[in-house]
Structures are given as C-alpha cells and as structure tokens.
Amino acid sequence: MRKMPAAIVLLALAACQPRVEGEGGKVMDGPTDVYAGIGDAEVIRFTGTEPFWGGEVSGATLRYTTPEDMDGQAIAVERFAGNNGLGFSGQLDGQPFRMAVTPGTCGDDMSDRTYPFVVTLQVRGEDRQGCAWTDAQPFEGDAAP
Numbered sequence: 001m002r003k004m005p006a007a008i009v010l011l012a013l014a015a016c017q018p019r020v021e022g023e024g025g026k027v028m029d030g031p032t033d034v035y036a037g038i039g040d041a042e043v044i045r046f047t048g049t050e051p052f053w054g055g056e057v058s059g060a061t062l063r064y065t066t067p068e069d070m071d072g073q074a075i076a077v078e079r080f081a082g083n084n085g086l087g088f089s090g091q092l093d094g095q096p097f098r099m100a101v102t103p104g105t106c107g108d109d110m111s112d113r114t115y116p117f118v119v120t121l122q123v124r125g126e127d128r129q130g131c132a133w134t135d136a137q138p139f140e141g142d143a144a145p
Contacts, residue, residue, distance in 0.1 A: 033083070035082060035083060035086060036081070037103055037137075038086060038136075038137070040079075042134045043056055043058045043134060044058075044086075045133055045134070046119045046130055046132040048108070048119065048128050048129065049109060049110050051066070052066065053128065054130075057099075060076055060078070061076060061077070062090060063075075064092060064123070075090045075091065075097060084102055085100055085102030085103065085117075086100070086101045086102075087099070087101075092124070095124055097123050100119070100121075101117050101118075101119055102118050103116065103117055106118045106130075107131070111141060112141045113139045113142070114139060114140045114141060115139045116132075116138075117133065118130075118131065118132070119132045
C-alpha cells in the first residue's frame with residue numbers, strides 16, 4: 001500500500017466541489033456529491049500495525065487505543081464528508097489528530113482479514129496507515145485470528 005501524508009488525504013476529502021477545465025479552457029463546477037457510504041449513526045472501528053493502534057468513532061467521540069493504553073483516550077472530533085470518504089479531526093494530548101476513512105480493500109499484514117476501508121491517520125506528528133470496518137460493512141476473515 002502506498003503511503004500518503006494524512007494532510008494530503010484530508011485536503012482531497014475536503015474538496016467537495018472540484019473545478020475542472022472544459023472545452024476552450026472554460027472552468028466548470030465538478031461533482032458536488034459527498035460521500036454517504038457510512039451512515040452518521042454507524043460505529044467505525046479501525047486498526048493499524050507498526051506500531052499497534054486502533055479504536056472506534058461513534059458520533060462525535062473517537063476512542064484511540066495503543067498497547068500502552070488499552071482503555072484508550074476519548075477525544076471530541078468533528079466529522080466531515082468529502083467526495084471519497086470521511087474525515088475526523090480533533091486534539092489528542094494538545095496536538096492535532098486527523099483521520100481519513102476511504103473505501104478500498106485493506107489488509108493489516110497481521111491477520112488474514114480483509115477490510116472494506118483504508119485509514120490514514122496523523123497523530124502525535126506521525127503519519128500512519130490502517131484499516132477500518134463497520135457492523136454494516138464488516139471485515140472478512142477470522143473473528144479471532
């Protein structure tokens with residue numbers, strides 16, 4: 001999987017009205033639809049490796065976990081829908097926390113699971129890649145690898 005800085009992914013998600021150049025150089029409005037593949041009431045669960053991390057988003061609250069903090073930290077997040085996914089932003093330990101969830105086949109390299117969403121996370125100054133799922137769009141594979 002090719003890594004992309006989280007800030008770039010979030011900017012792409014936020015671009016809800018791209019402008020494209022048409023015939024004769026005329027600028028036209030692009031699509032205005034926003035991503036609706038995950039409902040507002042769905043809980044999004046996410047996981048990543050190297051280093052291990054995970055959590056879930058429910059409403060305006062995101063819980064971020066690590067092996068050192070299995071209970072995790074709950075943070076308030078703002079949710080926004082872009083053209084091809086969702087973005088979540090908030091503060092963790094006084095630093096920006098940004099996460100993008102986009103549709104796409106994802107594997108975590110530690111199990112035989114296949115997930116329906118790719119996660120790009122920016123936390124504590126680091127960019128991380130992971131996978132996500134919801135109850136309506138679950139992962140495929142062993143529930144307890």
